[in-house]
Amino acid sequence: MKFYSKLAKDIIPYTAGEQPKDKKYIKLNTNENAYPPTPQIKEVLRNFEYQDLLLYPDPDGTELREELAKIKKTSFKNIFLSNGSDEVLSMAIAAFFDEDDTIAYPQITYSFYDVYADYYRLKKIKIALKDYQIDINDYLGLDGKGILLANPNAPTGMALKTQEIEELVKNNKDKIVIVDQAYIAFSQGCSSIELIKEYDNLLVVETLSKSHSLAGIRLGYAVGNQNLIDALNRIKNSINSYTVNRLSMAVALVAVRDGDYYSDITAKIVATRERVCDALTNMGLFVLKSSSNFLFIKVKNACQVYKELKNRGILVRYFDKKGVNDFIRVTIGQDKDMDLFLENLKDILA
Amino acid sequence: MKFYSKLAKDIIPYTAGEQPKDKKYIKLNTNENAYPPTPQIKEVLRNFEYQDLLLYPDPDGTELREELAKIKKTSFKNIFLSNGSDEVLSMAIAAFFDEDDTIAYPQITYSFYDVYADYYRLKKIKIALKDYQIDINDYLGLDGKGILLANPNAPTGMALKTQEIEELVKNNKDKIVIVDQAYIAFSQGCSSIELIKEYDNLLVVETLSKSHSLAGIRLGYAVGNQNLIDALNRIKNSINSYTVNRLSMAVALVAVRDGDYYSDITAKIVATRERVCDALTNMGLFVLKSSSNFLFIKVKNACQVYKELKNRGILVRYFDKKGVNDFIRVTIGQDKDMDLFLENLKDILA
Numbered sequence: 001m002k003f004y005s006k007l008a009k010d011i012i013p014y015t016a017g018e019q020p021k022d023k024k025y026i027k028l029n030t031n032e033n034a035y036p037p038t039p040q041i042k043e044v045l046r047n048f049e050y051q052d053l054l055l056y057p058d059p060d061g062t063e064l065r066e067e068l069a070k071i072k073k074t075s076f077k078n079i080f081l082s083n084g085s086d087e088v089l090s091m092a093i094a095a096f097f098d099e100d101d102t103i104a105y106p107q108i109t110y111s112f113y114d115v116y117a118d119y120y121r122l123k124k125i126k127i128a129l130k131d132y133q134i135d136i137n138d139y140l141g142l143d144g145k146g147i148l149l150a151n152p153n154a155p156t157g158m159a160l161k162t163q164e165i166e167e168l169v170k171n172n173k174d175k176i177v178i179v180d181q182a183y184i185a186f187s188q189g190c191s192s193i194e195l196i197k198e199y200d201n202l203l204v205v206e207t208l209s210k211s212h213s214l215a216g217i218r219l220g221y222a223v224g225n226q227n228l229i230d231a232l233n234r235i236k237n238s239i240n241s242y243t244v245n246r247l248s249m250a251v252a253l254v255a256v257r258d259g260d261y262y263s264d265i266t267a268k269i270v271a272t273r274e275r276v277c278d279a280l281t282n283m284g285l286f287v288l289k290s291s292s293n294f295l296f297i298k299v300k301n302a303c304q305v306y307k308e309l310k311n312r313g314i315l316v317r318y319f320d321k322k323g324v325n326d327f328i329r330v331t332i333g334q335d336k337d338m339d340l341f342l343e344n345l346k347d348i349l350a
Numbered sequence: 351m352k353f354y355s356k357l358a359k360d361i362i363p364y365t366a367g368e369q370p371k372d373k374k375y376i377k378l379n380t381n382e383n384a385y386p387p388t389p390q391i392k393e394v395l396r397n398f399e400y401q402d403l404l405l406y407p408d409p410d411g412t413e414l415r416e417e418l419a420k421i422k423k424t425s426f427k428n429i430f431l432s433n434g435s436d437e438v439l440s441m442a443i444a445a446f447f448d449e450d451d452t453i454a455y456p457q458i459t460y461s462f463y464d465v466y467a468d469y470y471r472l473k474k475i476k477i478a479l480k481d482y483q484i485d486i487n488d489y490l491g492l493d494g495k496g497i498l499l500a501n502p503n504a505p506t507g508m509a510l511k512t513q514e515i516e517e518l519v520k521n522n523k524d525k526i527v528i529v530d531q532a533y534i535a536f537s538q539g540c541s542s543i544e545l546i547k548e549y550d551n552l553l554v555v556e557t558l559s560k561s562h563s564l565a566g567i568r569l570g571y572a573v574g575n576q577n578l579i580d581a582l583n584r585i586k587n588s589i590n591s592y593t594v595n596r597l598s599m600a601v602a603l604v605a606v607r608d609g610d611y612y613s614d615i616t617a618k619i620v621a622t623r624e625r626v627c628d629a630l631t632n633m634g635l636f637v638l639k640s641s642s643n644f645l646f647i648k649v650k651n652a653c654q655v656y657k658e659l660k661n662r663g664i665l666v667r668y669f670d671k672k673g674v675n676d677f678i679r680v681t682i683g684q685d686k687d688m689d690l691f692l693e694n695l696k697d698i699l700a
Contacts, residue, residue: 003496003526003551004581008445013587016409027405036401045395045597051386053566053601055377056559059366083433087590095358119588146353176353201353209406216403216596231354237363238469240437246566247395247597251403 007119014115017317025315026340028331031154031183031294033213034272035265035334038258041251048250057246059237064249067256068221072193078223080232083243085182085207085220086112088232089148091239092203092222093120095231096176102144106134108323110154110180132288132296133158136168146176151190152183155319155329157290159190166192169199176228178203185211185266186273187291193223200225210293212255212262217248269293273332279342283349294331299349302326308348314341357469364465367667375665376690378681381504381533381644383563384622385615385684388608391601398600407596409587414599417606418571422543428573430582433593435532435557435570436462438582439498441589442553442572443470445581446526452494456484458673460504460530482506482638482646486518496526501540502533505669505679507640509540516542519549526578528553535561535616536623537641543573550575560643562605562612567598619643623682629692633699644681649699652676658698664691 001009017030065076072079082088093116097103104125105113117124127138133156139147147168152159169177169192179192181204193204203224209215222232236243255262273290280287286298299305306318306328317329330341351359367380415426422429432438443466447453454475455463467474477488483506489497497518502509510518519527519542529542531554543554553574559565572582586593605612623640630637636648649655656668656678667679680691 001581002577003446005444005446005448005451007448008581008584011584011588013584014591016406016587016591019406019408021408021412030406032406033404035404037403039400041400041403045398045400048395050389050391050395053387053391054383054385054563056366056369056380056382056565057568058369058371062371083595084590084592086592090589094355096353096355098355098357101355115588213404215406215592218407218592218595227352231351231358234358234361234363237366238361238465239440240434241364241366242434242565242568243437245433245568245595245598247601248595251597 011119012115014112018315020315023313025310025313026333026337027315028333028337028341029315029317030215031210031292031331032215033210033265033293034269034332034337035213037213038255038261040254040258044250044254048247053246057242057244057249059241061244061249064253064256067253071256071259072223074193074196074223077226078196078229080222080229080236081244082220082236084209084218085180085205087243088205088220088222089178089180090116090119091232091235092178092205093122095235097122097145103146103148104139104142104144105148106153108132108153108156110150111319111321113148129156132156134160136160136164139168140171144175146178147172148178148180150180150182151192152187152291154183154292155294155317155324155327156288156296157183157292157294158288159187159291161189162192162195166195169195169202173199173201176201176203178205180205182207183210183292185262186270186293190291196224200227203228208252208255211266213265214251214255217251219244219248219252269332272335272338276332276338276342283346294329296327296329298327300326302328305345305348309341309344312344314344361469362465364462368665370665373663375660375663376683376687377665378683378687378691379665379667380565381560381642381681382565383560383615383643384619384682384687385563387563388605388611390604390608394600394604398597403596407592407594407599409591411594411599414603414606417603421606421609422573424543424546424573427576428546428579430572430579430586431594432570432586434559434568435530435555437593438555438570438572439528439530440466440469441582441585442528442555443472445578445585447472447495453496453498454489454492454494455498456503458482458503458506460500461669461671463498479506483508484510486510486514489518490521494525496528497522498528498530500530500532501542502537502641504533504642505644505667505674505677506638506646507533507642507644508638509537509641511539512542512545516545519545519552523549523551526551526553528555530555532557532560533642535612536620536643540641546574550577553578558602558605561616563615564601564605567601569594569598569602619682622685622688626682626688626692633696644679646677646679648677650676652678655695655698659691659694662694664694
């Protein structure tokens with residue numbers, strides 16, 4: 001580690017889910033969408049003027065922000081674009097937290113939050129779940145600069161209602177509240193975006209990775225009061241003026257316009273989720289109530305089950321962490337893949 | 351600036367060159383390539399399996415790194431990929447410098463370096479140029495953690511030879527030396543990449559933006575000793591596991607393979623540069639010896655000349671900064687555009 005900064009030496013980087021290259025798996029481990037993105041993308045790529053790639057992209061991403069603003073019923077000035085929602089979250093921490101500031105987030109949540117807190121050298125208040133769910137009463141009257149929540153939460157998949165988030169935001173007016181809505185498309189009555197008009201302390205982060213089957217293009221965004229969006233732009237423009245490339249921008253534009261297609265596949269995924277959840281419950285398993293595109297399933301010897309499923313060509317996610325190491329997290333795939341998963345799980349547990 | 355971190359409040363972000371949307375300019379202001387990228391990209395986009403966009407990209411970018419390694423005569427383990435070379439530079443500072451560490455770089459250089467130094471709260475040693483050129487003797491025996499150089503330098507366009515960089519690296523073995531080779535394709539005998547085998551303190555940063563006419567895809571990379579590359583990956587994986595999207599990766603792959611096409615357009619740009627440089631000199635103007643795809647031209651009332659060129663539909667770059675505010679920086683475009691530029695400049699100066 002010669003020449004390394006203290007940060008580079010000390011940090012424990014995030015470990016992403018496996019992206020296997022060795023063989024073809026039924027891939028239920030990184031919460032990608034079960035269905036391909038809108039077929040209109042085929043035409044976009046076919047007709048793309050490749051010569052335009054010689055030019056830098058629009059650093060402001062105005063056209064895409066305007067389109068997102070229409071859908072989110074806000075103005076493009078309330079939208080910040082970047083290279084995936086992980087990057088948006090990282091920039092949000094830089095924008096609103098200084099070293100030694102305190103950030104509060106759930107004990108069990110997206111494990112990247114620990115990495116961000118360490119990277120930016122924040123103090124952490126990690127709040128235990130109650131029955132695997134976030135209790136907003138635990139987030140009132142806290143010390144610190146702000147709160148970071150995933151809604152629906154990961155890897156539990158459980159969601160808070162909009163009114164609960166509003167309660168939390170309203171009672172923390174002196175704090176910045178960041179709500180990471182990566183899985184919001186698969187929930188109902190849980191989005192906080194409408195609250196940004198009323199509350200200047202709320203930043204909502206979303207991504208096209210899951211909802212729009214576009215993990216491959218890296219497109220994340222934040223929605224909030226213009227003051228907060230300006231802070232994000234100040235950070236972005238101190239790192240990389242052009243975080244979103246031309247191709248991803250063009251693809252994202254047709255995707256967000258094709259609401260009908262995405263309503264259809266979202267409905268299919270939710271139906272499959274409910275069916276699989278029932279089947280698992282009927283097998284006598286404990287499954288958390290999911291508002292996302294994955295299920296968190298309690299199984300004996302979870303690590304062994306994960307390994308045996310992998311041997312059989314089915315990749316799910318296991319977290320070797322106290323409190324969740326008796327669960328597997330399973331992305332909702334297409335029906336045929338979920339049937340195979342159910343069959344194999346039954347067989348392994350028998 | 352309610353809720354802003356001190357960083358977000360204090361930082362003065364980078365100001366990128368104009369990317370005008372109001373009208374069609376002859377765009378000679380952001381050093382994009384004069385020619386389109388390889389036409390093979392048309393086929394790549396036409397044949398791209400759009401369904402694959404539902405999956406995350408390979409976070410390691412192995413295939414593209416292996417291809418770059420072949421060309422750079424090194425191993426893929428010596429290559430770090432990210433979302434444009436600005437991001438690579440930012441991550442390199444995070445990887446090798448702690449707050450209050452000292453970094454040395456030229457007084458006149460890529461203006462983003464000041465922003466990085468401020469963003470990461472470094473102490474700066476800014477070293478004056480001599481006759482507009484970097485004198486490596488000024489970089490021997492310095493205090494501090496490391497040195498950052500653009501070679502060729504911007505906005506001067508002037509380059510140091512490989513032996514000069516070697517002299518500098520060899521005599522600074524206790525320091526990290528970062529060489530930003532964004533414009534190296536347009537120089538001869540100046541690349542430092544071969545030196546990374548011998549010197550563990552050298553990191554070379556490059557981009558496909560200028561050399562490969564691909565500013566629109568955002569693809570930058572660093573080449574160095576594996577120890578340095580590991581540090582960059584530790585930083586990247588603490589911010590965003592997937593910085594390079596699938597489409598940019600696919601496009602970059604065919605571009606770096608098509609060396610013949612790029613040798614041709616590079617040769618054309620260099621020929622145009624020399625012709626335009628001679629024409630300007632014959633007009634009695636002082637022009638720096640360029641090893642890049644732009645010219646730095648001393649003109650009276652530079653700001654006025656910039657504005658008048660813009661009025662006439664020709665966009666060049668003017669820097670309102672002591673030491674360079676009597677120059678305009680002009681990207682080398684295609685011959686017909688440069689003829690128009692020369693004509694108009696003559697007319698304005700008359």
